[in-house]
Amino acid sequence: xxxxxxxxxxxxxxxxxxxxxxxxxxxxxxxxxxxxxxxxxxxxxxxxxxxxxxxxxxxxxxxxxxxxxxxxxxxxxxxxxxxxxxxxxxxxxxxxxxxxxxxxxxxxxxxxxxxxxxxxxxxxxxxxxxxxxxxxxxxxxxxxxxxxxxxxxxxxxxxxxxxxxxxxxxxxxxxxxxxxxxxxxxxxxxxxxxxxxxxxxxxxxxxxxxxxxxxxxxxxx
Numbered sequence: 001x002x003x004x005x006x007x008x009x010x011x012x013x014x015x016x017x018x019x020x021x022x023x024x025x026x027x028x029x030x031x032x033x034x035x036x037x038x039x040x041x042x043x044x045x046x047x048x049x050x051x052x053x054x055x056x057x058x059x060x061x062x063x064x065x066x067x068x069x070x071x072x073x074x075x076x077x078x079x080x081x082x083x084x085x086x087x088x089x090x091x092x093x094x095x096x097x098x099x100x101x102x103x104x105x106x107x108x109x110x111x112x113x114x115x116x117x118x119x120x121x122x123x124x125x126x127x128x129x130x131x132x133x134x135x136x137x138x139x140x141x142x143x144x145x146x147x148x149x150x151x152x153x154x155x156x157x158x159x160x161x162x163x164x165x166x167x168x169x170x171x172x173x174x175x176x177x178x179x180x181x182x183x184x185x186x187x188x189x190x191x192x193x194x195x196x197x198x199x200x201x202x203x204x205x206x207x208x209x210x211x212x213x214x215x216x217x218x219x220x221x
Contacts (some may be wrong), residue, residue: 027079027220028071028073028220029070031070031182032216033184033216034065034068035212037063037090038063038213039092039210039211040208040209040211041059042207043058043209044206045205046204046206047202047204048195049197050201051200059094060094060095061210062093062094065091066214069088070218072085074127080130082128084140085124086123087120088214089118089121092210093116096114097111097112098110098112115151116152117149117150119147119210120148121146121147122147123142123188127139127140135172135173136171137171138170138184140168141165143164143165144164144188145161146159146164148190155198157197158194159192159195164188164208165189165190174220178219179217179218179219179220184215187212188208189208190209191207191208192206
């Protein structure tokens with residue numbers, strides 16, 4: 001997707017941020033988070049473009065640091081229910097590995113030198129919690145909007161504005177009436193379609209999924 005649509009998604013995220021801040025009557029919060037990404041292999045990898053229909057073995061990814069932020073609020077009439085917008089970035093780079101390509105009953109293997117891989121996720125979540133005064137277990141599910149880029153010394157390919165899944169579960173511990181620590185697990189999933197692998201004219205489709213273990217500090221108004 002393409003830079004124009006990417007701007008629309010980012011603009012929508014900013015508008016939602018303003019709306020949440022303006023209309024939060026019961027409990028508005030902002031938070032910063034950091035943690036660790038444990039990605040699954042890129043799976044169902046197939047080529048498109050100039051040489052379509054070649055199946056490639058799963059592509060192994062590296063674990064990665066992740067970081068991001070959240071905004072949200074819980075409704076006044078339903079204190080256990082809220083909405084949340086979050087953005088987080090991770091870099092599960094592609095490892096150096098041997099990949100196998102299959103087509104028309106023929107297979108061939110070659111060493112891949114690896115590549116940089118970045119995934120930025122914008123997510124809009126529906127959150128349910130136990131509204132305890134000190135400890136608040138919570139869970140949520142939402143729409144993820146993913147921006148992915150693979151790059152190496154030959155160039156880069158990207159797929160932006162891809163819709164997918166963002167799910168999470170965690171616990172929040174209030175240190176004061178306004179400050180809380182939280183820890184959570186997230187699961188993200190999306191299907192990427194990369195066009196124009198450098199110097200080949202070939203594209204690449206692949207399924208991406210990852211687990212994220214994160215923690216952070218939130219401020220509640």
